[in-house]
Structures are given as structure tokens and as C-alpha cells.
Amino acid sequence: MLTIGKLAQDTGVKVPTIRYYEQIGLLPEPGRSAGNQRLYGQGQLERLRFIRHARDLGFPLEAIRDLLSLSDRPDQPCAAADGIARAQLDAVRARIRRLKALEGELERMVAQCAHGTIRDCRVIEVLGDHALCAQDHPAAAG
Amino acid sequence: MLTIGKLAQDTGVKVPTIRYYEQIGLLPEPGRSAGNQRLYGQGQLERLRFIRHARDLGFPLEAIRDLLSLSDRPDQPCAAADGIARAQLDAVRARIRRLKALEGELERMVAQCAHGTIRDCRVIEVLGDHALCAQDHPAAAG
DNA sequence: CCTAATCTCTCTAGTAACTATAGCTTCAAG
DNA sequence: CTTGAAGCTATAGTTACTAGAGAGATTAGG
Known part of the structure; x- marks a missing residue:
């Protein structure tokens, strides 16, 4: 114990x-x-x-709750468990895609910084105007 | 108005x-x-x-709070704004790295599923035993 | 056996960044 | 003038924990 x-x-x-x-x-x-x-x-x-x-x-904990209750029923088909894992894989991939778009935009932003004053700062300027972005990046969302 | x-x-x-x-x-x-x-x-x-x-x-909102107060002082050097953006870029890159490791592990897990019963389900089995993982994946953390 | 240090107990509240609900008031259109 | 949309405040819920207070339990050393 x-x-x-x-x-x-x-x-x-x-x-x-x-x-x-x-x-x-x-x-x-x-x-x-x-x-x-x-x-x-x-x-x-x-x-x-x-x-x-x-x-x-x-x-997420709710998915784990489902997986645990599945694991308590060894004779059931594993399609449900498989589905949960696939959903998680999809979620992970979606997050990677979004984050890569953000990475690109942040790289551009930081690269253009001339290290002068705030007045000429690209970081601040780009944040104030989405139109200055290279692509139409999505929201971060996690 | x-x-x-x-x-x-x-x-x-x-x-x-x-x-x-x-x-x-x-x-x-x-x-x-x-x-x-x-x-x-x-x-x-x-x-x-x-x-x-x-x-x-x-x-994060706290970083935005800092950026906003910086943007109110146009004569200040932009090093601080630059630093915040770089920190965000680092954070994004770290999350991409972690998520890629998870993606690999989840792919392996799902690929090995034989669509039988829970008893033989690799998804459940792998979750129950970290030693079955290909690499020592890190925690997800976000 | 006693004491001190460490664990453990319950309960509450705080974190990030919102979202939802309830019950009310104000506004704009017909 | 009435009706429906939009606005108001305040509170509580979301996810997955984390931190703290103050009390009781257990263990190691002397």
C-alpha cells in the first residue's frame, strides 16, 4: 500500500x-x-x-475519462479508443499548422526590427495593423 | 462614436x-x-x-499590456518590444517542437491499432505503459 | 517515550482568458 | 407606441491544475 x-x-x-x-x-x-x-x-x-x-x-481529461472507461471493457471493439486517439492526433496537427503560421509572422516581425525607437518599431507597427502581415495568419487558439 | x-x-x-x-x-x-x-x-x-x-x-495579455504601454512612449528604444516579440517567437517554436514529438507518438499509436477489441488495443496499451513509446516524448503543456 | 520534522488532511481561492447566464434597461424601427 | 434587438451589471462556469491556511498523522532520532 x-x-x-x-x-x-x-x-x-x-x-x-x-x-x-x-x-x-x-x-x-x-x-x-x-x-x-x-x-x-x-x-x-x-x-x-x-x-x-x-x-x-x-x-484532455474528458477524453481520458472515456479511454479509462473503455479500458475497463476489454471485450468491446476498440474503434472508440481509436477514434479518440485520432481526434487527438488531428487536434495536434491543427495546432502545429496554426503555430507554424504564427512562427512565420513573428519571424518576419522580429527580423524587420531596426532596433531604433518605438516610433519606428516594426513590431509595434505590425501589431497595430494586420494588413501589414505577410499572409492572413489564423488566430492562435491555444 | x-x-x-x-x-x-x-x-x-x-x-x-x-x-x-x-x-x-x-x-x-x-x-x-x-x-x-x-x-x-x-x-x-x-x-x-x-x-x-x-x-x-x-x-499573452500581460505581454500585450507591456506592448501597449511601450507604444505610448514613441521616443523610447524599441529593444523591449523586440524582446517581447522574440520571447513569443521562442515560445511558439518550443510548442511546435513539443507538438511534433506528440504527433509522432500519436501516429505510431494509431497506425498500430488492429481494430480488434480493447483487450488487444495498442492505443490503450501504449497509454498504460510509457516504456512502449518510441522516444521519450515530453509533456504536452498546452 | 518524547520531540521535531515531515506528511497528510480539508477547504478555499487563484491562475489564463474568456464564455454563459439571469434579470434588468435602453435604443431604433415601424 | 410597441416590440425586438442590443446594452447593462453581476455572478458563475470553463480547463487543469496550483497555492495557501491551519490542523492532524506519522516517522526518525535521541
């Missing part, structure tokens, strides 16, 4: 975050010691590792 | 967002009509366009 601190160490998830996951129902309530401290077993450890890894891959 | 709705139309910033910007002091409090409705002039319009554009480029 692991205390919450040990569980945190073993998974790399911080103690308050573990309690938060319990609070939102992502982790089941664990047993308690005589002194009311949480005690975790192997199953909880693995579940938390799963959560941690999915978070590292950028899955 | 523009009403808040017209200002929203002209800038692409939603009405509640404009009020929010006022609340946090990013936009000065505008004058009011006899009936207590906000009325904006050209200066406010340009200021909001500036904010909108910077947000689209992913600058």
Missing part, C-alpha cells in the same frame, strides 16, 4: 493533482489508514500512470 | 470580451451615453485592433 506522497513519486503526478483527480472522479476514492490518510494499491498506481501518460500526450 | 456592438463588429472581438478587457484594465473606461451605454472613439478602436492582433499571434 502506498501513501499519496509515494504514489506521487512513483507516477510523477503531484500530490494535490492526485487529490484533484479523485475529486473530479477520475480516480476512485482509495481506502484510508486508521489516521484517515489515503492508501493506494497497484491498480490505482497503474490507473494514474495511464492518466499521466495520456495527459503528457495532450489528451 | 461607436457602441460596443459596433466596436465588436469592427474588430472581431466579442462584446463580453471587450467588457472583460476593460475590467482588467487593458482598455480604458470609455465615455457613456445618456442612457449609460459605452461609447468608443477611434483611439479605442485602434487599441482594440492592436490587442486583437497580438492575441491572434498568441501573445
Whole structure:
């Protein structure tokens, strides 16, 4: 049996975050010691590792909730899990595309800076007028 | 003089967002009509366009606050503005790097899915065991 | 066995950047 | 003059945590 601190160490998830996951129902309530401290077993450890890894891959908690409930039903077809992963992949790709457009615009902006005064600053000028942008970059959105 | 709705139309910033910007002091409090409705002039319009554009480029509001106060001092050197833009560029590049690593891992995960049952699902399996990852991908963080 | 240091407990509030809702007032058009 | 859109304030919700207060539990050393 692991205390919450040990569980945190073993998974790399911080103690308050573990309690938060319990609070939102992502982790089941664990047993308690005589002194009311949480005690975790192997199953909880693995579940938390799963959560941690999915978070590292950028899955939102709601997607992880779905993935966890899927993983509890081994006989079901895995199409749903596959769909969630594909959706996440699409989201990641979309973000990369957007960020690359921003990168280009920021590069241009910074490259044109003549290091003079604010009055002649391209950074400020471009920010004030979107028409000065090379392409019609999209919004950043995350 | 523009009403808040017209200002929203002209800038692409939603009405509640404009009020929010006022609340946090990013936009000065505008004058009011006899009936207590906000009325904006050209200066406010340009200021909001500036904010909108910077947000689209992913600058956090605090950075925008700094940029705005810089743009009010045309005689100052533009090194500070340049620095803020460079920092944003660095942040964007870092996020692209991280996301590319995630993209690779998610691609691998999805490609290996045999479309069978959850029991044999690579998606679930890989999420449960970070050691199955190709590289040591970093955390997503945004 | 006692004490000090470290953990853990609950609860509340704060973060970024909005978005949504409720219940009201004002304005513009017909 | 009436009706519907737009505006007002204030509060709470979103995502995924993080920080803090103040109290109780546990463990290591003496």
C-alpha cells in the first residue's frame, strides 16, 4: 500500500493533482489508514500512470475519462479508443499548422526590427495593423 | 462614436470580451451615453485592433499590456518590444517542437491499432505503459 | 517515550482568458 | 407606441491544475 506522497513519486503526478483527480472522479476514492490518510494499491498506481501518460500526450481529461472507461471493457471493439486517439492526433496537427503560421509572422516581425525607437518599431507597427502581415495568419487558439 | 456592438463588429472581438478587457484594465473606461451605454472613439478602436492582433499571434495579455504601454512612449528604444516579440517567437517554436514529438507518438499509436477489441488495443496499451513509446516524448503543456 | 520534522488532511481561492447566464434597461424601427 | 434587438451589471462556469491556511498523522532520532 502506498501513501499519496509515494504514489506521487512513483507516477510523477503531484500530490494535490492526485487529490484533484479523485475529486473530479477520475480516480476512485482509495481506502484510508486508521489516521484517515489515503492508501493506494497497484491498480490505482497503474490507473494514474495511464492518466499521466495520456495527459503528457495532450489528451484532455474528458477524453481520458472515456479511454479509462473503455479500458475497463476489454471485450468491446476498440474503434472508440481509436477514434479518440485520432481526434487527438488531428487536434495536434491543427495546432502545429496554426503555430507554424504564427512562427512565420513573428519571424518576419522580429527580423524587420531596426532596433531604433518605438516610433519606428516594426513590431509595434505590425501589431497595430494586420494588413501589414505577410499572409492572413489564423488566430492562435491555444 | 461607436457602441460596443459596433466596436465588436469592427474588430472581431466579442462584446463580453471587450467588457472583460476593460475590467482588467487593458482598455480604458470609455465615455457613456445618456442612457449609460459605452461609447468608443477611434483611439479605442485602434487599441482594440492592436490587442486583437497580438492575441491572434498568441501573445499573452500581460505581454500585450507591456506592448501597449511601450507604444505610448514613441521616443523610447524599441529593444523591449523586440524582446517581447522574440520571447513569443521562442515560445511558439518550443510548442511546435513539443507538438511534433506528440504527433509522432500519436501516429505510431494509431497506425498500430488492429481494430480488434480493447483487450488487444495498442492505443490503450501504449497509454498504460510509457516504456512502449518510441522516444521519450515530453509533456504536452498546452 | 518524547520531540521535531515531515506528511497528510480539508477547504478555499487563484491562475489564463474568456464564455454563459439571469434579470434588468435602453435604443431604433415601424 | 410597441416590440425586438442590443446594452447593462453581476455572478458563475470553463480547463487543469496550483497555492495557501491551519490542523492532524506519522516517522526518525535521541
